[in-house]
Structure formats: C-alpha cells, structure tokens
Amino acid sequence: MSSYRIALNFEDGVTRVIDCGPKEKVLDAAFRQRINLPMDCSDGVCGTCKCRAESGRYDLGDDYIDDALSSDEAQSGLVLTCQMVPQSDCVVAVPVASTACKTGTxxxxxxxxxxxxxxxxxxxxxxxxxxxxxxxxxxxxxxxxxxxxxxxxxxxxxxxxxxxxxxxxxxxxxxxxxxxxxxxxxxxxxxxxxxxxGSFYLRPVTRPVLMLAGGTGLAPFLSMLEEMLLQGIDQPVHMIYGVTRDQDLVLVERLEDYARRLPGFSFTTCVADAATAHPRQGYVTQHMPAEVLHDGAVDVYLCGPPPMVEAVQKHFQAQGMCPASFYYEKFVTSQPAPVAVAA
CATH class of the missing domain: 2.40.30.10 (Translation factors)
Known part of the structure; x- marks a missing residue:
C-alpha cells in the first residue's frame, strides 16, 4: 500500500483526513499537509504531541522516553504523533481545537x-x-x-x-x-x-451493533454499512428503521441489498402512524426484541429527532439495560422559510 488514511478528529468536531506514507510519522504527514499538530520537540521527549488512537494499527518504536508516554498510557491507546508510524488506516483524536493547529473545516x-x-x-x-x-x-x-x-x-x-x-x-x-x-x-x-x-461516526466493530434510524436519520447508517462491507465485518448488525408515515419509509430496497451482501446484517421497519397499513405499527422502542440487545454487549448507534433519542434513553433505563457503548446524533428539521408579507 502506498499510503494510509489518517482521520484527525479535533475536539471542536472538525475532522481532517490526511495521507500518511507506510514509513512516515503522523506528525510529519500532518505538517506536510499544512496541519500543525501540537508539538515542541518532535523527538519523543516532551509529550506535547500526545493524542489518542481510536482505531487502527501502528508502531510507536522505542525512541521516546517514559516521561513523554508511559507504558500504561501506550496500553490505553495514547500515542505520540511524532513517533506514530501507521500500519493501517487510523482514527486519531486530537485534544485541541482545529484552529489551534492552523486548520479547520x-x-x-x-x-x-x-x-x-x-x-x-x-x-x-x-x-x-x-x-x-x-x-x-x-x-x-x-x-x-x-x-x-x-x-x-x-x-x-x-x-x-x-x-x-x-x-x-x-x-x-x-x-x-x-x-x-x-x-x-x-x-x-x-x-x-x-x-x-461531527463526533457521530462508526467506531471499530468488535461486538454486535444495533442501529436505530429515525426518518432521514437513515442516511449516516447507509454510509456505515458501506464501510462495513469494505471492511468485511461479520459481527451481528441489526437496524430498526422507524418513520412517522408510510411514505417516509424510503430506500428499503437498499437495506434489502445490504442484507444480502453483508453477513450478519438484518433490519426491521416500523411506522408510528396509528392508521398505517404497515405490519409493525409503533415506535422503535416497541420493536426492539431482547436478542438484538445481546445482554448489553452491544454498540448502539442512534440518529433521529430529539424525542426519539430521549425515548430510547428512557427505554434503556426502564429495562435496566446499559449498552457497551451508546452513540447518538440528534437532528432538528429546519423550519420553512418565512413568507414575505406586504405592508
């Protein structure tokens, strides 16, 4: 492979994806692409460039001192970007705002x-x-x-x-x-x-996944499913896709295609409208069987309007269910543009 893709996630929600050569250090690759990650020495001595590797494989070598990065810190996923040489695509959380690194959206x-x-x-x-x-x-x-x-x-x-x-x-x-x-x-x-x-994105898939999509909150999950296909994920992945009206249930054929191509993926749909002809009337919390929760050993991803997010949180609390991880994104539909009224 000629290079790896390194996603730098800054604390203000900005993400920049850079290319890093197979023998190149992340700090050098970022600087080459005009992103000034925090650093003082660049020699593994000061610890200023310390970040957290959220996913991926890499080598830190042994040219840094323990005061800059202790063995416990390294075991927990902390890295020195001045020493980090990727061995795969990686996601790195940078503990400063993007503007502090002379970059941005x-x-x-x-x-x-x-x-x-x-x-x-x-x-x-x-x-x-x-x-x-x-x-x-x-x-x-x-x-x-x-x-x-x-x-x-x-x-x-x-x-x-x-x-x-x-x-x-x-x-x-x-x-x-x-x-x-x-x-x-x-x-x-x-x-x-x-x-x-945004901080709502697919983390490394190491356990079963439950996706909860509300309306057009389906969008990010389509991107995640594409990534799972590319990675060859074989963990159980179940989606519950809930909408308000029958006509809001779109792109179901695309989910059916993922179910054919992605091992372990399944989905169900439901419609909240009491007058629906859909076989599953109600909200996502009413169509969440115990088996998709895996006794809490599950990563839950939720994208939907605020009432849906709150309802799922309350449902989990009422069930005494605490998932291994719970990532969610609330979205609010923009209001119609105001109509001009003649004076």
Missing amino acids: ARFGGKVAQVTGFAGAAFELVLEVAADAPGFLPGQYVNIGVPGSDQHRAYSFSSASGAARMSFLIKNVPGGLMSSWLATARPGDALDLTGPL
Whole structure:
C-alpha cells in the first residue's frame, strides 16, 4: 500500500483526513499537509504531541522516553504523533481545537449529478465532487450552502468516503429553503460544502451493533454499512428503521441489498402512524426484541429527532439495560422559510 488514511478528529468536531506514507510519522504527514499538530520537540521527549488512537494499527518504536508516554498510557491507546508510524488506516483524536493547529473545516464544491424525490417525503441528492474532496468518517455530516441565500443546512453523508460521488438523504420540508431548491435543481448545478464535521461516526466493530434510524436519520447508517462491507465485518448488525408515515419509509430496497451482501446484517421497519397499513405499527422502542440487545454487549448507534433519542434513553433505563457503548446524533428539521408579507 502506498499510503494510509489518517482521520484527525479535533475536539471542536472538525475532522481532517490526511495521507500518511507506510514509513512516515503522523506528525510529519500532518505538517506536510499544512496541519500543525501540537508539538515542541518532535523527538519523543516532551509529550506535547500526545493524542489518542481510536482505531487502527501502528508502531510507536522505542525512541521516546517514559516521561513523554508511559507504558500504561501506550496500553490505553495514547500515542505520540511524532513517533506514530501507521500500519493501517487510523482514527486519531486530537485534544485541541482545529484552529489551534492552523486548520479547520475544509471548503469544497460539488455539482448535482442527480436528485431523486420520494413521494414528497424526502430527496436523495447525489453530487459529483473532485478527486481531492476531503475524506470523512462514516456517520459524519457536512454543511451545504443553499443556492441563492446566505444560509446552509447540515446533512449526513449516505455514501462511502473516498467515492467520486457523495450522496445525502434529505427530508422534504414543504416550503423549506433547501427543499424548495431541490425541487427545481438540475444536473450540473453547483453547491458549496463545508466539512466534514461531527463526533457521530462508526467506531471499530468488535461486538454486535444495533442501529436505530429515525426518518432521514437513515442516511449516516447507509454510509456505515458501506464501510462495513469494505471492511468485511461479520459481527451481528441489526437496524430498526422507524418513520412517522408510510411514505417516509424510503430506500428499503437498499437495506434489502445490504442484507444480502453483508453477513450478519438484518433490519426491521416500523411506522408510528396509528392508521398505517404497515405490519409493525409503533415506535422503535416497541420493536426492539431482547436478542438484538445481546445482554448489553452491544454498540448502539442512534440518529433521529430529539424525542426519539430521549425515548430510547428512557427505554434503556426502564429495562435496566446499559449498552457497551451508546452513540447518538440528534437532528432538528429546519423550519420553512418565512413568507414575505406586504405592508
């Protein structure tokens, strides 16, 4: 392999993905790509460059002193980026803001390749992007500027990182600023993007996974499932996909395709509307069998509106269930743009 992808997660939620050569130190690779990670000595003496490796394989060598990084710290996943030589793709948590490292959110452009509407419930936006568009972690989001305005909207990636096309699943809000634009968007239309951002992303899969998707909160899970396919994950992964109305249940055929191609993946769907014709009426908490909780030995990922997040938290508390890890992202739908009223 010519290089590895290193995702640097800063404490302000900004992520920058850099390329690091197979014999290159992370600190050097970051500096080469104009990201000044914290450092004083660069010789494994001061400990200023200490970060946490959240995933991946690497070698720290033995050219640093114990005062800079103790054996206990190294065992717990702490690293010195001035000594860290990756042996795989890695995720590194940097304990400072991105601005302190003279970097920040990347700005880049995309052109509309396709917009697909789903019965007035949602849009799937597909963008063509340049080869040097920033990478992201599956589950993260980007801010997209709304053409003709000075506003932006945040949407989770539904595609795999590094692909030539980026996709997003966007709720159709009647009268909404972005929804109104998407209804008239044409291939080739240009968009400005800023990101990636967010601490909601797929961690190393070492135990069963439970995914809870609410409405267009399905988007980040599609990106995660793509990553699981690439990694060859074979742990049990179950998704419960809940929506408000029948027409909100979109891209189910894509989940069926993942169920065929990804060993261990299964999913169920439910609709909250009391008048639904769907075989499973109700909320995700009402369709969560004990077997998908694995007696707490499960990583739970949840993306949905605040009431859904709170309901799941209360459900776990009532059941006395404490998952091994619980990651969630709350999203709030933007309100429709105000209508001008003549004086």
